[in-house]
Amino acid sequence: MSLATSTIAQLRQRLTAGEITPRDIVQDIAKAIESRNGELGAYLSFDTETALKEADAADKSLPLGGIPIGIKDNMNVTGQPCTCASKILAENYTAPYDAGAIQKLRQGGALPFGRLNMDEFAMGSSTENSALGITRNPCDASRVPGGSSGGSAAAVAGDIAIAALGSDTGGSIRQPAALCGCVGLKPTYGRVSRFGLVAFASSLDQIGPITKTVEDAALLLNHLCGKDGRDSTSLDVEVPDFTAGIGKDIKGLRVGLPKEYFIDGTHAGVSAAVDAAIKKLESLGAIIEQISLPHTELGVATYYVLAPAEASANLARFDGVRYGHRSSSATDLMEHYLKSRSEGFGPEVKRRILLGTYMLSSGYYDAYYLRAQKARTLIRNDFTEAFSKVDVIISPTSPAPAHKLGELKDNPLAAYLEDVFTIPVNLAGLPGISVPCGDVEVDGVKLPVGLQIIGKPLDEVTVLRAAHAYEQAR
């Protein structure tokens, strides 16, 4: 069987036993990509030659020694493209440095291998906003993989990657993991350096692992975190061993069910799968408690002020001067900016830049941005209050299973509402995981459902413990 179907934990064991080499793994993944990426469209590019060189030089004594990890195409890896699935970076950008998270990965012995598709600049929940190609859900090729880290989730679930990195601004790791049937973890804001991650909304963005198992998510997270002086929001806190809770029971764990997250409008099959998961957690000894997060209804509106506002400022750097697309037909400086940006950015990115610019423009700041920051306080306080009573909070990751390609095209608001359960977690900066919790049959095809487990700030260990106990019992 191809090594591409393996988990990190399995490969580590076989590498240590001397049964396989890092070269074998890279070769098997390259073969798997060649046979299945045409259908899935998960990878935008991959450089087998470099990966084989790095595999031969890998230090197998390191915890992730010789393990290839797929990278979402918005993180800089020296010598590789970093397109953000945008035409503005696709033609002529080669990363001149490693992102902070990539440096950590390398210190753990892992090899970054392959560039994974995404919604352009991570703006979207279906990967349909990629300017560079369609990614399909491995469970049903007529459906989206979710997004924005859709390439990462499709590659892992489709067994053409061992594990991958994604980034999560409003659900972009957890939601595609849920829709493809794999595990996705967004760490606490500040855990992982954002240096070298192309910025979307800086107060929300966070890098995290997308993996086949909860244990793999913990193993990978162990080599992503830590203070980085080049990201002033990265936290100077102790990095625990995230595998510490793996295999421990959850007797007496207090699990909160927010009543605002169990609402009409959630797909019946999703509700049924999550209800079954709640019963399973209870049977494992968890104490289930009803809680309230009363400002949940403000989440999506708050997010769609803060994220576009921050994006409009961040994406001002794409000016065609230092890197990225430059229009060949401009005659003066203003035209140079207008044409370079208009030719380079796709429709969703333009939509959000326009929205953000409007909300930050003179006279509107207090009405939108300041107001949203205040609403953010209320949402964060809701969680603080809830976590005085419970250890973790659970919900569906997404209100619906994967939709058909093109189904929500040109209805941005409907697409934005898909993130209703994941967005508040980013606004509050909390860690959250999506773990597979069964499936729902739609049109004769079984589509995966994800269970979201949210933890206290910096308490990824408990989140992973609960997720692992559930995953093993399911």
Added chain:
Amino acid sequence: MPAADIDIQKVAKLSRLSLTTEEAAHYEKQLNGVLAYIDTLTAHDLGDVEPTAHAMPVFDVLRVDEERPGFTQEQCLSNAPKRAGDQFQIPKVIE
């Protein structure tokens, strides 16, 4: 709260984006829809609430003021769409 009637061409210019008439009409309609939804924020009294800029607040992050390695000139120029020697080349700015 302002009326959610966006002057799309003005915003486009501030955004350094040029839109065709059709694009402008299309975006104007969509953005007004999104802004109408965002107006749900006005239903809540947020007057005295402290704003949150970052969920995990860290303040006054300082580093020691000492020499440290940075990007080389070649690294910085390596992706320049157009360069002249060791400089980025851009269209004429001053007449």
